[in-house]
Amino acid sequence: MMKTEYNFITNIIEKNSTVLDVGCDDGILMEFLRKNKNVNIRGIEISKKKVQICIAKGLTVIEGNAEFDLKQFPKNSFDYVVLGQTLQAFINPEIVIKELLRVGKKAIVTIPNFGNWKVRLDLLFKGTMPITSSLPHEWYNTPNIHMCTIKDFVKFSETMNFKIVKSLALINKNISNISKSNIFLKNLLGELGIFLIEK
Amino acid sequence: MNIRENIKTLIIEKPLKLDCGRTISKFPLAYETYGKLNENKDNAILVFHALTGDQFVTGVNPITKKDGWWSYAVGPKKSIDTDKYFVICSNVIGGCMGSFGPSHENPETKKIYGTDFPVITINDMVNAQVNLLDFFNIKKLFSVVGGSMGGMQVLQFVSNFPDKAKTAVPIACTSSHSAQNIAFNELGRQAITADHNWMDGKYNSKRTLPDKGLAVARMAAHITYLSKKSLQEKFGRNLQERDDLKFGFDADFQIESYLRYQGSVFVDRFDANSYLYITRAMDYFDLVKQFDGNLSNAFKKTKTKFFIMSFTSDWLYPTQENKDIVIALNAIGANVGFVEIDSDKGHDSFLLEVPDFLNALKNFLDKSYIESNDEN
Structure with missing residues:
Protein backbone atom coordinates (compact mmCIF):
# COMPACT_ATOMS: atom_id res chain seq x y z
CA MET A 1 0.00 0.00 0.00
CA MET A 2 1.12 3.50 -0.71
CA LYS A 3 1.75 6.10 1.93
CA THR A 4 -0.91 8.43 0.52
CA GLU A 5 -3.41 5.63 0.83
CA TYR A 6 -2.58 5.21 4.52
CA ASN A 7 -2.90 8.89 5.18
CA PHE A 8 -6.29 8.87 3.65
CA ILE A 9 -7.51 5.80 5.51
CA THR A 10 -6.19 7.37 8.71
CA ASN A 11 -8.08 10.57 7.95
CA ILE A 12 -11.38 8.72 7.57
CA ILE A 13 -11.09 6.75 10.80
CA GLU A 14 -12.26 8.51 13.92
CA LYS A 15 -10.15 8.60 17.07
CA ASN A 16 -10.59 5.88 19.72
CA SER A 17 -12.58 3.62 17.45
CA THR A 18 -12.22 -0.13 16.97
CA VAL A 19 -10.70 -1.31 13.71
CA LEU A 20 -10.08 -4.65 12.01
CA ASP A 21 -7.43 -4.67 9.30
CA VAL A 22 -8.23 -7.56 6.97
CA GLY A 23 -5.08 -8.78 5.25
CA CYS A 24 -2.99 -6.59 7.53
CA ASP A 25 0.28 -7.66 5.87
CA ASP A 26 3.24 -6.71 8.09
CA GLY A 27 1.13 -4.35 10.15
CA ILE A 28 2.34 -0.99 8.81
CA LEU A 29 -1.14 0.50 8.59
CA MET A 30 -2.00 -0.96 12.00
CA GLU A 31 1.02 0.71 13.60
CA PHE A 32 0.25 3.96 11.81
CA LEU A 33 -3.34 3.95 13.05
CA ARG A 34 -2.42 2.95 16.56
CA LYS A 35 0.04 5.83 16.78
CA ASN A 36 -2.01 8.51 15.07
CA LYS A 37 -5.58 7.69 16.03
CA ASN A 38 -5.24 5.75 19.29
CA VAL A 39 -7.51 3.08 17.87
CA ASN A 40 -8.07 -0.39 19.26
CA ILE A 41 -6.89 -2.31 16.23
CA ARG A 42 -6.81 -6.02 15.35
CA GLY A 43 -5.51 -7.71 12.25
CA ILE A 44 -6.12 -10.86 10.29
CA GLU A 45 -3.43 -12.10 7.94
CA ILE A 46 -3.03 -15.26 5.88
CA SER A 47 0.78 -15.42 5.86
CA LYS A 48 2.43 -17.00 8.93
CA LYS A 49 5.59 -15.00 8.29
CA LYS A 50 3.71 -11.73 8.30
CA VAL A 51 1.74 -12.65 11.41
CA GLN A 52 5.11 -13.24 13.11
CA ILE A 53 6.28 -9.77 11.99
CA CYS A 54 3.12 -8.23 13.43
CA ILE A 55 3.57 -10.05 16.76
CA ALA A 56 7.14 -8.77 16.94
CA LYS A 57 5.64 -5.28 16.63
CA GLY A 58 3.29 -5.97 19.51
CA LEU A 59 0.19 -6.03 17.31
CA THR A 60 -2.79 -8.29 17.96
CA VAL A 61 -3.13 -10.37 14.83
CA ILE A 62 -4.70 -13.72 14.08
CA GLU A 63 -3.58 -15.98 11.28
CA GLY A 64 -6.51 -16.60 9.03
CA ASN A 65 -8.22 -16.28 5.69
CA ALA A 66 -10.76 -13.48 5.36
CA GLU A 67 -12.93 -15.65 3.15
CA PHE A 68 -13.52 -18.18 5.93
CA ASP A 69 -12.36 -16.66 9.18
CA LEU A 70 -14.43 -13.46 9.41
CA LYS A 71 -17.33 -15.70 10.40
CA GLN A 72 -16.07 -15.83 13.98
CA PHE A 73 -16.67 -12.13 14.57
CA PRO A 74 -20.19 -11.18 15.60
CA LYS A 75 -22.19 -8.48 13.83
CA ASN A 76 -20.82 -4.94 14.26
CA SER A 77 -17.73 -6.10 16.16
CA PHE A 78 -15.73 -3.14 14.83
CA ASP A 79 -16.39 0.49 13.96
CA TYR A 80 -14.31 0.05 10.80
CA VAL A 81 -13.07 -2.90 8.81
CA VAL A 82 -10.27 -2.12 6.37
CA LEU A 83 -9.56 -4.14 3.25
CA GLY A 84 -6.58 -2.74 1.37
CA GLN A 85 -6.11 -3.81 -2.25
CA THR A 86 -7.08 -7.41 -1.77
CA LEU A 87 -10.75 -7.64 -2.75
CA GLN A 88 -9.69 -8.66 -6.26
CA ALA A 89 -7.66 -11.58 -4.88
CA PHE A 90 -10.55 -13.42 -3.27
CA ILE A 91 -12.32 -16.34 -4.87
CA ASN A 92 -15.62 -14.85 -3.83
CA PRO A 93 -15.53 -11.04 -3.41
CA GLU A 94 -19.31 -10.93 -2.95
CA ILE A 95 -19.10 -12.98 0.24
CA VAL A 96 -16.12 -10.98 1.48
CA ILE A 97 -17.91 -7.65 1.03
CA LYS A 98 -20.98 -9.00 2.80
CA GLU A 99 -18.81 -10.24 5.64
CA LEU A 100 -16.95 -6.91 5.92
CA LEU A 101 -20.24 -5.08 6.27
CA ARG A 102 -21.57 -7.55 8.79
CA VAL A 103 -18.48 -7.49 11.01
CA GLY A 104 -17.90 -3.74 10.69
CA LYS A 105 -20.29 -0.84 11.06
CA LYS A 106 -18.38 0.67 8.17
CA ALA A 107 -15.79 -0.69 5.80
CA ILE A 108 -12.95 0.96 3.92
CA VAL A 109 -12.11 -0.84 0.70
CA THR A 110 -9.36 0.10 -1.71
CA ILE A 111 -9.01 -1.36 -5.19
CA PRO A 112 -6.31 -1.11 -7.85
CA ASN A 113 -8.21 0.43 -10.77
CA PHE A 114 -8.21 -1.79 -13.84
CA GLY A 115 -9.87 1.06 -15.76
CA ASN A 116 -6.71 3.15 -15.58
CA TRP A 117 -5.59 4.40 -19.02
CA LYS A 118 -2.20 2.64 -18.82
CA VAL A 119 -3.92 -0.66 -18.29
CA ARG A 120 -6.31 0.04 -21.13
CA LEU A 121 -3.52 1.06 -23.52
CA ASP A 122 -1.50 -1.99 -22.64
CA LEU A 123 -4.30 -4.28 -23.63
CA LEU A 124 -5.29 -2.17 -26.66
CA PHE A 125 -1.86 -1.91 -28.24
CA LYS A 126 0.00 -4.95 -27.01
CA GLY A 127 -2.98 -7.27 -27.00
CA THR A 128 -1.61 -8.97 -23.88
CA MET A 129 -2.76 -8.86 -20.28
CA PRO A 130 -1.65 -5.53 -18.79
CA ILE A 131 1.38 -5.36 -16.51
CA THR A 132 1.91 -2.13 -14.59
CA SER A 133 3.79 -1.08 -11.47
CA SER A 134 0.76 -1.72 -9.26
CA LEU A 135 -0.18 -4.89 -11.18
CA PRO A 136 3.21 -6.51 -11.80
CA HIS A 137 2.10 -10.13 -12.27
CA GLU A 138 1.66 -12.25 -15.38
CA TRP A 139 -1.84 -13.50 -16.07
CA TYR A 140 -0.90 -17.04 -15.05
CA ASN A 141 0.62 -16.20 -11.68
CA THR A 142 -1.35 -13.17 -10.58
CA PRO A 143 -3.19 -13.41 -7.24
CA ASN A 144 -5.57 -10.80 -8.67
CA ILE A 145 -8.23 -13.05 -10.11
CA HIS A 146 -11.15 -10.62 -9.90
CA MET A 147 -9.87 -7.31 -11.22
CA CYS A 148 -12.35 -4.48 -11.43
CA THR A 149 -12.49 -0.80 -12.27
CA ILE A 150 -13.69 2.14 -10.18
CA LYS A 151 -16.85 2.12 -12.27
CA ASP A 152 -17.31 -1.61 -11.70
CA PHE A 153 -17.09 -1.10 -7.95
CA VAL A 154 -19.74 1.61 -8.03
CA LYS A 155 -21.98 -0.72 -10.03
CA PHE A 156 -21.17 -3.53 -7.60
CA SER A 157 -22.48 -1.34 -4.74
CA GLU A 158 -25.80 -1.05 -6.52
CA THR A 159 -26.15 -4.77 -7.17
CA MET A 160 -24.96 -5.73 -3.71
CA ASN A 161 -27.09 -3.03 -2.18
CA PHE A 162 -24.53 -1.23 -0.03
CA LYS A 163 -23.95 2.50 0.31
CA ILE A 164 -20.81 4.30 -0.79
CA VAL A 165 -20.39 7.06 1.79
CA LYS A 166 -17.19 8.41 0.33
CA SER A 167 -15.33 7.58 -2.86
CA LEU A 168 -11.92 8.84 -3.85
CA ALA A 169 -9.41 8.32 -6.60
CA LEU A 170 -5.68 8.35 -6.21
CA ILE A 171 -3.98 10.01 -9.17
CA ASN A 172 -0.26 10.77 -9.05
CA LYS A 173 -0.20 10.77 -5.24
CA ASN A 174 -3.14 13.17 -5.14
CA ILE A 175 -6.50 12.30 -3.73
CA SER A 176 -9.69 13.61 -5.30
CA ASN A 177 -13.40 12.99 -4.88
CA ILE A 178 -15.24 10.81 -7.32
CA SER A 179 -18.68 12.07 -8.28
CA LYS A 180 -21.34 11.07 -10.78
CA SER A 181 -20.19 13.82 -13.13
CA ASN A 182 -16.47 13.03 -13.07
CA ILE A 183 -16.47 9.25 -12.76
CA PHE A 184 -15.58 8.76 -16.44
CA LEU A 185 -12.37 10.74 -15.97
CA LYS A 186 -11.49 9.34 -12.53
CA ASN A 187 -11.95 5.84 -13.87
CA LEU A 188 -9.55 6.64 -16.67
CA LEU A 189 -6.89 8.42 -14.60
CA GLY A 190 -7.23 6.82 -11.15
CA GLU A 191 -4.62 4.31 -10.09
CA LEU A 192 -6.54 3.37 -7.00
CA GLY A 193 -10.11 3.71 -5.79
CA ILE A 194 -10.76 4.26 -2.10
CA PHE A 195 -14.28 3.68 -0.79
CA LEU A 196 -15.90 4.16 2.57
CA ILE A 197 -18.97 1.93 2.53
CA GLU A 198 -21.80 0.89 4.81
CA LYS A 199 -24.91 -1.26 4.68
CA MET B 1 11.82 -41.53 47.25
CA ALA B 179 -12.58 -38.86 22.12
CA GLN B 180 -9.18 -39.56 20.56
CA ASN B 181 -7.38 -37.88 23.47
CA ILE B 182 -9.40 -39.90 25.97
CA ALA B 183 -8.78 -43.08 23.98
CA PHE B 184 -5.01 -42.70 24.12
CA ASN B 185 -5.10 -41.90 27.83
CA GLU B 186 -7.27 -44.94 28.47
CA LEU B 187 -4.77 -47.08 26.60
CA GLY B 188 -2.08 -45.86 28.99
CA ARG B 189 -4.20 -46.44 32.07
CA GLN B 190 -5.11 -49.94 30.92
CA ALA B 191 -1.44 -50.76 30.41
CA ILE B 192 -0.71 -49.70 34.00
CA THR B 193 -3.62 -51.45 35.63
CA ALA B 194 -2.95 -54.63 33.61
CA ASP B 195 0.50 -54.87 35.19
CA HIS B 196 0.36 -57.45 38.01
CA ASN B 197 2.57 -55.25 40.10
CA TRP B 198 0.02 -52.46 40.08
CA MET B 199 -2.04 -54.36 42.70
CA ASP B 200 -5.03 -52.05 42.65
CA GLY B 201 -2.72 -49.12 43.21
CA LYS B 202 -1.29 -50.42 46.48
CA TYR B 203 2.11 -51.21 45.00
CA ASN B 204 4.09 -48.71 47.00
CA SER B 205 3.63 -50.53 50.23
CA LYS B 206 4.78 -53.80 48.65
CA ARG B 207 7.92 -52.34 47.08
CA THR B 208 7.12 -53.72 43.66
CA LEU B 209 6.36 -51.19 41.01
CA PRO B 210 4.22 -51.56 37.88
CA ASP B 211 7.14 -50.44 35.73
CA LYS B 212 6.22 -52.54 32.70
CA GLY B 213 2.73 -51.09 32.53
CA LEU B 214 3.90 -47.54 33.08
CA ALA B 215 6.60 -47.95 30.41
CA VAL B 216 4.05 -49.18 27.87
CA ALA B 217 1.78 -46.25 28.75
CA ARG B 218 4.69 -43.88 28.14
CA MET B 219 5.61 -45.59 24.85
CA ALA B 220 2.08 -45.30 23.51
CA ALA B 221 1.80 -41.69 24.59
CA HIS B 222 5.22 -40.82 23.20
CA ILE B 223 4.08 -41.84 19.71
CA THR B 224 1.22 -39.35 19.95
CA TYR B 225 3.66 -36.54 20.73
CA LEU B 226 5.58 -37.03 17.47
CA SER B 227 4.57 -36.77 13.86
CA LYS B 228 4.66 -39.53 11.28
CA LYS B 229 7.12 -37.47 9.27
CA SER B 230 9.53 -36.88 12.12
CA LEU B 231 9.49 -40.58 13.06
CA GLN B 232 10.12 -41.55 9.46
CA GLU B 233 12.97 -39.08 9.07
CA LYS B 234 14.61 -39.93 12.36
CA PHE B 235 14.22 -43.71 12.27
CA GLY B 236 12.72 -44.91 9.02
CA ARG B 237 13.22 -48.67 8.93
CA ASN B 238 16.75 -48.41 10.33
CA LEU B 239 17.88 -51.48 12.24
CA GLN B 240 19.22 -51.38 15.78
CA GLU B 241 22.85 -52.48 16.02
CA ARG B 242 22.36 -55.33 13.59
CA ASP B 243 22.75 -55.90 9.87
CA ASP B 244 19.64 -57.90 9.31
CA LEU B 245 16.32 -58.87 10.82
CA LYS B 246 16.68 -61.50 13.53
CA PHE B 247 13.31 -63.19 13.07
CA GLY B 248 12.40 -62.70 16.72
CA PHE B 249 10.85 -60.16 19.03
CA ASP B 250 13.90 -58.26 20.18
CA ALA B 251 14.13 -54.66 19.14
CA ASP B 252 15.16 -55.12 15.51
CA PHE B 253 14.23 -51.59 14.55
CA GLN B 254 15.68 -48.39 15.96
CA ILE B 255 12.21 -47.05 16.63
CA GLU B 256 11.48 -50.03 18.86
CA SER B 257 14.68 -49.54 20.78
CA TYR B 258 14.00 -45.81 21.08
CA LEU B 259 10.50 -46.36 22.49
CA ARG B 260 11.74 -49.00 24.94
CA TYR B 261 14.37 -46.55 26.14
CA GLN B 262 11.78 -43.77 26.53
CA GLY B 263 9.64 -46.15 28.56
CA SER B 264 12.48 -47.28 30.78
CA VAL B 265 13.76 -43.83 31.70
CA PHE B 266 10.25 -42.62 32.38
CA VAL B 267 9.52 -45.16 35.10
CA ASP B 268 12.52 -43.91 37.07
CA ARG B 269 10.97 -40.50 37.49
CA PHE B 270 7.24 -41.01 37.43
CA ASP B 271 4.63 -42.64 39.59
CA ALA B 272 2.11 -44.96 37.94
CA ASN B 273 -0.82 -43.84 40.10
CA SER B 274 -0.01 -40.20 39.34
CA TYR B 275 -0.17 -41.11 35.67
CA LEU B 276 -3.67 -42.51 36.19
CA TYR B 277 -4.81 -39.44 38.12
CA ILE B 278 -3.37 -36.80 35.82
CA THR B 279 -4.61 -38.43 32.61
CA ARG B 280 -8.03 -38.66 34.24
CA ALA B 281 -7.94 -34.95 35.01
CA MET B 282 -7.16 -34.22 31.36
CA ASP B 283 -10.00 -36.46 30.17
CA TYR B 284 -12.47 -34.74 32.46
CA PHE B 285 -11.43 -31.34 31.12
Missing part, protein backbone atom coordinates in the same frame (compact mmCIF):
# COMPACT_ATOMS: atom_id res chain seq x y z
CA ASN B 2 14.44 -39.40 48.89
CA ILE B 3 13.67 -36.26 46.96
CA ARG B 4 12.37 -33.96 49.63
CA GLU B 5 15.48 -31.94 50.39
CA ASN B 6 15.63 -30.38 46.91
CA ILE B 7 11.97 -29.54 46.86
CA LYS B 8 10.44 -26.29 48.04
CA THR B 9 7.03 -26.93 49.44
CA LEU B 10 4.21 -24.68 50.42
CA ILE B 11 1.58 -26.10 52.74
CA ILE B 12 -1.84 -24.89 51.69
CA GLU B 13 -3.78 -24.43 54.90
CA LYS B 14 -6.98 -23.21 53.28
CA PRO B 15 -9.45 -26.04 52.57
CA LEU B 16 -9.96 -26.72 48.88
CA LYS B 17 -13.22 -28.25 47.77
CA LEU B 18 -12.50 -30.56 44.86
CA ASP B 19 -14.83 -31.17 41.93
CA CYS B 20 -15.31 -34.76 43.10
CA GLY B 21 -16.94 -33.42 46.27
CA ARG B 22 -14.12 -34.14 48.72
CA THR B 23 -12.30 -31.34 50.52
CA ILE B 24 -8.58 -31.27 51.10
CA SER B 25 -6.64 -28.98 53.43
CA LYS B 26 -3.11 -28.58 54.79
CA PHE B 27 -1.80 -30.19 51.64
CA PRO B 28 1.65 -29.65 50.13
CA LEU B 29 2.26 -27.81 46.87
CA ALA B 30 5.81 -28.20 45.58
CA TYR B 31 7.10 -25.28 43.56
CA GLU B 32 10.19 -23.72 42.06
CA THR B 33 10.96 -20.15 41.01
CA TYR B 34 13.39 -18.56 38.57
CA GLY B 35 14.43 -14.93 38.26
CA LYS B 36 13.51 -12.16 40.68
CA LEU B 37 10.19 -10.67 41.64
CA ASN B 38 10.48 -6.92 41.11
CA GLU B 39 9.43 -4.23 43.56
CA ASN B 40 6.06 -3.61 41.90
CA LYS B 41 5.48 -7.35 41.81
CA ASP B 42 4.24 -7.06 38.27
CA ASN B 43 6.75 -9.28 36.45
CA ALA B 44 5.56 -12.71 37.57
CA ILE B 45 4.75 -15.48 35.12
CA LEU B 46 3.02 -18.62 36.30
CA VAL B 47 4.04 -21.54 34.11
CA PHE B 48 1.84 -24.64 34.11
CA HIS B 49 3.41 -27.97 33.30
CA ALA B 50 2.06 -30.74 31.07
CA LEU B 51 1.16 -34.36 31.94
CA THR B 52 4.62 -35.62 32.83
CA GLY B 53 6.27 -32.30 33.67
CA ASP B 54 7.12 -30.89 37.07
CA GLN B 55 8.11 -27.64 38.78
CA PHE B 56 11.69 -27.83 37.49
CA VAL B 57 11.12 -25.82 34.33
CA THR B 58 14.70 -24.99 33.42
CA GLY B 59 18.27 -25.51 34.50
CA VAL B 60 19.22 -28.93 35.85
CA ASN B 61 16.40 -30.82 37.47
CA PRO B 62 17.84 -31.73 40.90
CA ILE B 63 15.95 -35.00 41.02
CA THR B 64 16.53 -36.38 37.52
CA LYS B 65 19.82 -34.51 36.93
CA LYS B 66 18.58 -33.75 33.44
CA ASP B 67 17.71 -30.41 31.86
CA GLY B 68 14.37 -28.98 32.94
CA TRP B 69 11.48 -29.79 30.60
CA TRP B 70 11.26 -26.26 29.16
CA SER B 71 14.95 -25.36 29.03
CA TYR B 72 14.61 -24.19 25.44
CA ALA B 73 12.01 -21.61 26.34
CA VAL B 74 12.82 -20.49 29.87
CA GLY B 75 16.05 -18.93 31.11
CA PRO B 76 18.18 -15.79 30.86
CA LYS B 77 17.54 -14.03 27.52
CA LYS B 78 15.29 -16.88 26.39
CA SER B 79 11.63 -16.64 25.33
CA ILE B 80 10.53 -16.44 28.94
CA ASP B 81 13.46 -14.30 30.02
CA THR B 82 14.35 -14.96 33.64
CA ASP B 83 16.49 -11.80 33.66
CA LYS B 84 13.23 -9.92 33.26
CA TYR B 85 10.49 -12.08 34.66
CA PHE B 86 9.89 -13.96 37.86
CA VAL B 87 8.85 -17.44 36.82
CA ILE B 88 6.86 -19.64 39.17
CA CYS B 89 5.95 -23.23 38.45
CA SER B 90 4.43 -25.79 40.75
CA ASN B 91 3.91 -29.50 40.53
CA VAL B 92 0.19 -30.17 39.94
CA ILE B 93 -1.78 -31.83 42.70
CA GLY B 94 -2.06 -35.50 41.82
CA GLY B 95 1.57 -35.33 40.65
CA CYS B 96 4.64 -37.05 42.02
CA MET B 97 7.26 -34.34 42.48
CA GLY B 98 6.31 -33.25 45.97
CA SER B 99 2.78 -31.90 45.58
CA PHE B 100 -0.13 -33.67 47.19
CA GLY B 101 -0.56 -36.90 45.24
CA PRO B 102 -1.47 -40.58 45.39
CA SER B 103 2.01 -41.56 46.60
CA HIS B 104 1.49 -39.54 49.80
CA GLU B 105 0.57 -41.16 53.05
CA ASN B 106 -3.02 -41.01 54.18
CA PRO B 107 -2.80 -39.72 57.79
CA GLU B 108 -5.91 -41.67 58.76
CA THR B 109 -4.74 -45.09 57.58
CA LYS B 110 -0.97 -44.42 57.72
CA LYS B 111 -0.83 -46.05 54.31
CA ILE B 112 -0.14 -44.67 50.85
CA TYR B 113 -3.28 -43.15 49.29
CA GLY B 114 -3.04 -45.06 46.02
CA THR B 115 -6.48 -45.10 44.43
CA ASP B 116 -8.01 -43.75 47.63
CA PHE B 117 -6.61 -40.42 46.56
CA PRO B 118 -9.46 -38.18 45.36
CA VAL B 119 -9.92 -37.86 41.60
CA ILE B 120 -8.72 -34.39 40.72
CA THR B 121 -9.51 -32.12 37.80
CA ILE B 122 -7.75 -29.35 35.89
CA ASN B 123 -9.99 -26.97 37.82
CA ASP B 124 -8.72 -28.40 41.12
CA MET B 125 -5.10 -28.07 39.97
CA VAL B 126 -5.59 -24.42 39.13
CA ASN B 127 -7.47 -23.66 42.34
CA ALA B 128 -4.60 -25.16 44.30
CA GLN B 129 -1.96 -23.18 42.42
CA VAL B 130 -3.65 -19.80 42.78
CA ASN B 131 -2.52 -19.94 46.43
CA LEU B 132 0.99 -19.24 45.17
CA LEU B 133 -0.09 -15.69 44.35
CA ASP B 134 -0.99 -15.00 47.97
CA PHE B 135 2.21 -16.63 49.12
CA PHE B 136 4.32 -14.32 46.97
CA ASN B 137 1.98 -11.41 47.59
CA ILE B 138 1.28 -10.96 43.90
CA LYS B 139 -1.99 -9.24 43.02
CA LYS B 140 -1.83 -9.81 39.31
CA LEU B 141 0.43 -12.03 37.24
CA PHE B 142 2.02 -10.60 34.14
CA SER B 143 1.28 -13.87 32.37
CA VAL B 144 0.07 -17.44 32.63
CA VAL B 145 1.76 -19.75 30.13
CA GLY B 146 1.58 -23.44 29.35
CA GLY B 147 1.48 -26.06 26.63
CA SER B 148 -0.71 -29.15 26.30
CA MET B 149 -2.20 -29.85 29.76
CA GLY B 150 -0.41 -26.66 30.82
CA GLY B 151 -2.46 -24.81 28.20
CA MET B 152 -5.67 -26.29 29.60
CA GLN B 153 -4.66 -24.93 33.00
CA VAL B 154 -4.04 -21.51 31.43
CA LEU B 155 -7.60 -21.51 30.06
CA GLN B 156 -9.09 -22.69 33.33
CA PHE B 157 -7.04 -20.18 35.32
CA VAL B 158 -8.23 -17.18 33.31
CA SER B 159 -11.78 -18.46 33.46
CA ASN B 160 -11.65 -18.91 37.25
CA PHE B 161 -9.65 -15.75 37.95
CA PRO B 162 -10.49 -13.25 35.21
CA ASP B 163 -8.51 -10.40 36.79
CA LYS B 164 -5.40 -12.23 37.94
CA ALA B 165 -3.39 -12.33 34.70
CA LYS B 166 -2.58 -9.54 32.25
CA THR B 167 -1.73 -11.96 29.48
CA ALA B 168 -2.29 -15.64 28.79
CA VAL B 169 -0.50 -17.97 26.41
CA PRO B 170 -2.20 -21.34 25.92
CA ILE B 171 -0.09 -23.45 23.55
CA ALA B 172 -0.99 -26.60 21.61
CA CYS B 173 -4.03 -27.38 23.71
CA THR B 174 -7.78 -27.75 23.65
CA SER B 175 -10.83 -26.51 25.53
CA SER B 176 -12.30 -29.99 25.66
CA HIS B 177 -10.53 -33.36 25.55
CA SER B 178 -11.56 -35.20 22.40
CA ASP B 286 -14.31 -29.82 29.19
CA LEU B 287 -14.47 -26.07 29.55
CA VAL B 288 -17.19 -25.96 26.89
CA LYS B 289 -19.50 -28.16 28.93
CA GLN B 290 -18.59 -26.26 32.08
CA PHE B 291 -20.11 -23.21 30.44
CA ASP B 292 -23.19 -24.92 29.06
CA GLY B 293 -21.89 -25.41 25.57
CA ASN B 294 -20.66 -21.85 25.04
CA LEU B 295 -16.91 -21.52 25.48
CA SER B 296 -17.11 -17.74 25.12
CA ASN B 297 -18.85 -17.54 28.47
CA ALA B 298 -15.72 -18.95 30.12
CA PHE B 299 -13.94 -15.71 29.30
CA LYS B 300 -16.74 -13.16 29.48
CA LYS B 301 -15.41 -11.32 32.50
CA THR B 302 -11.77 -11.17 31.48
CA LYS B 303 -9.64 -8.39 30.03
CA THR B 304 -6.67 -10.73 29.74
CA LYS B 305 -4.77 -10.48 26.46
CA PHE B 306 -4.45 -13.91 24.86
CA PHE B 307 -1.90 -15.29 22.46
CA ILE B 308 -2.58 -18.78 21.18
CA MET B 309 -0.19 -20.98 19.23
CA SER B 310 -0.60 -24.37 17.56
CA PHE B 311 1.69 -26.50 15.40
CA THR B 312 1.07 -27.76 11.87
CA SER B 313 2.10 -31.36 12.60
CA ASP B 314 0.36 -31.67 16.01
CA TRP B 315 -2.35 -34.29 15.58
CA LEU B 316 -2.99 -34.72 19.30
CA TYR B 317 -4.21 -31.14 19.83
CA PRO B 318 -4.63 -30.04 16.23
CA THR B 319 -4.79 -26.45 15.04
CA GLN B 320 -8.57 -26.51 14.68
CA GLU B 321 -9.03 -27.20 18.41
CA ASN B 322 -6.77 -24.25 19.22
CA LYS B 323 -8.62 -22.12 16.70
CA ASP B 324 -11.91 -22.96 18.39
CA ILE B 325 -10.58 -21.12 21.44
CA VAL B 326 -9.60 -18.14 19.25
CA ILE B 327 -13.10 -18.14 17.76
CA ALA B 328 -14.75 -18.23 21.19
CA LEU B 329 -12.61 -15.29 22.30
CA ASN B 330 -13.27 -13.25 19.16
CA ALA B 331 -16.97 -13.86 19.59
CA ILE B 332 -16.87 -11.74 22.75
CA GLY B 333 -14.41 -9.19 21.44
CA ALA B 334 -11.57 -10.41 23.65
CA ASN B 335 -8.02 -9.43 22.80
CA VAL B 336 -6.56 -12.49 21.08
CA GLY B 337 -3.69 -13.16 18.70
CA PHE B 338 -3.12 -16.50 17.02
CA VAL B 339 -0.52 -18.17 14.84
CA GLU B 340 -0.02 -21.74 13.69
CA ILE B 341 3.69 -22.54 13.77
CA ASP B 342 5.22 -24.56 10.94
CA SER B 343 6.91 -27.57 12.49
CA ASP B 344 7.42 -31.25 11.65
CA LYS B 345 7.99 -32.17 15.28
CA GLY B 346 4.40 -32.94 16.24
CA HIS B 347 2.82 -32.07 19.56
CA ASP B 348 6.27 -32.08 21.21
CA SER B 349 7.17 -28.95 19.18
CA PHE B 350 6.41 -26.70 22.13
CA LEU B 351 9.13 -28.45 24.18
CA LEU B 352 11.76 -28.43 21.45
CA GLU B 353 13.96 -25.97 19.65
CA VAL B 354 11.49 -24.55 17.17
CA PRO B 355 12.76 -21.01 16.44
CA ASP B 356 9.51 -19.62 15.00
CA PHE B 357 7.70 -20.72 18.14
CA LEU B 358 10.35 -19.50 20.57
CA ASN B 359 10.58 -16.13 18.80
CA ALA B 360 6.83 -15.62 18.73
CA LEU B 361 6.58 -16.43 22.44
CA LYS B 362 9.40 -14.02 23.29
CA ASN B 363 8.08 -11.24 21.08
CA PHE B 364 4.59 -11.51 22.45
CA LEU B 365 5.70 -11.46 26.10
CA ASP B 366 8.31 -8.73 25.75
CA LYS B 367 6.09 -6.39 23.73
CA SER B 368 3.13 -6.96 26.03
CA TYR B 369 5.33 -6.28 29.04
CA ILE B 370 6.46 -2.92 27.63
CA GLU B 371 2.86 -2.12 26.76
CA SER B 372 1.60 -3.00 30.23
CA ASN B 373 4.29 -0.82 31.82
CA ASP B 374 3.27 2.09 29.60
CA GLU B 375 -0.28 1.78 30.84
CA ASN B 376 0.76 1.92 34.48
